Amino acid sequence: MSLIDDIPAAVHIAVPRGTRRPTISYPPTVVAQYAAKTFDLGIERFEAAPGETIPMYNAARSSRESAGPAVTESTFQAIGAGSVAAHHIGTAVTGPVNVLTAELLNSARDVQAPTGLTNLPPLPLCFGRTSELHWLRGTLGQPTAGTAVVQGLGGVGKSTLALAYAHRHRHDYTVTWWFAAASPDHIEQSLADLALRLIPVWAGSASTEERAAWAMLWLQWHPGWLLVFDNVEDPHDLQPYVSAPNGHVIATSRRSAGWPTSIATLAL
Ligand SMILES: Nc1ncnc2c1ncn2[C@@H]1O[C@H](COP(=O)(O)OP(=O)(O)O)[C@@H](O)[C@H]1O
Ligand SMILES: [Mg+2]
Incomplete structure (x- = not known):
């Protein structure tokens, strides 16, 4: 199994066959099922979403597996790029995948953001744009929306508008985070920066x-944020974030095509 280059499109979670599947809507989640009788060591509980507790395997299990006879991937159905709940199994069997301990998964639930946490660049001069700011406010406020794309040629004022909106409304959000979003790597870096602000001691050496994986989980647990993805080159890069029910997303992009029809687009 190769190293993961991109932010996984989904978080993989393992649950025993016959148990209820967790109903997690964000981040996109793939639930793998496995035969519980083949896993009898090291189970601990992980609260995947409010009121949703699922079993997972701790390090004791994985060290036994890694020291034991060779195991095949088919034995372990809880393996996948981005596997977090099954990460120790993944480490033992398939080499590097996202590795977050149960403690870290729980910390994504428990860590609270300082009031008004933000990495916004300074407020720019923004003349006019009254109707565009209103459009953003109205669009993001729709219960079914939550995502808006500001599209237009380079230099037309997309980033300035998004930044002006974010500054104007930052007190309405728990966290306001600006993403350099030209590539999945850029997005991952901005997510990693968010983790560094929220859980600096661990993140400093992670x-x-x-x-980035931790920050995605944190966003799931802590609604009310605004994420601005500046200068998105490929609409697909936004896919893991646009169905997020827990906050608002603004993207700026030179791309006029390729956006899901469900996303409201403003052409400048
Ligand atoms: N509403 C505005 N009022 C004043 N200056 C603006 C406004 N919109 C854009 N600018 C200026 O125009 C330049 C390009 O804007 P920018 O937002 O970076 O464009 P884009 O993101 O579309 O490439 C910047 O120097 C910015 O300060
Ligand atoms: Mg720009």
Whole structure:
């Protein structure tokens, strides 16, 4: 299994066959089922969403597996790129995947953001744009929306508008986070930066991938944020974030095509 280059499109979670599947809507989640009788060591509980507790395997299990006879992937159905609940199994069997301990998964639930946490660049001069700011406010406020794309040629004022909106309304959000979003790597880095602000001691020595995975979980647990993805090159890069029911998303992009029809687009 190769290293993961991109932010996984989904978080993989393992549950025993016959148990209820967790109903997690964000981040996109793939639930793998496995035969519980083949896993009898090291189970601990992980609260995957409010009121949703699922079993997972701790390090004791994985060290026994890694020391034991060779195991095949088909034995372990809880393996996948981005596997977090099954990460120790993944580590033992398939090499590097996202590795977050149960403690870290729980910390994504428990860590609270300082009031008004933000990494916004300074407020720019923004003349006019009254109707565009109103459009953003109205669009993001729709119960079924939550995502808006500001599209237009380079230099037309997309980033300025998004930044002006974010500053104007930052007190309405728990966290306001600006993403350099030209590529999945850029997005991952901005997510990692968010983890660094929220859980600095751990994040200071964690990999970018681990920090980004943690930040995604944190966003799931802590609604009310605004994320601005500046200068998105490929609409697909936004896919893991646009179905998020827990906050608002603004993207700026030169791309006029390729956006899901469900996303409101403003052409400048
Ligand atoms: N509403 C505005 N009022 C004043 N200056 C603006 C406004 N919109 C854009 N600018 C200026 O125009 C330049 C390009 O804007 P920018 O937002 O970076 O464009 P884009 O993101 O579309 O490439 C910047 O120097 C910015 O400060
Ligand atoms: Mg720009």
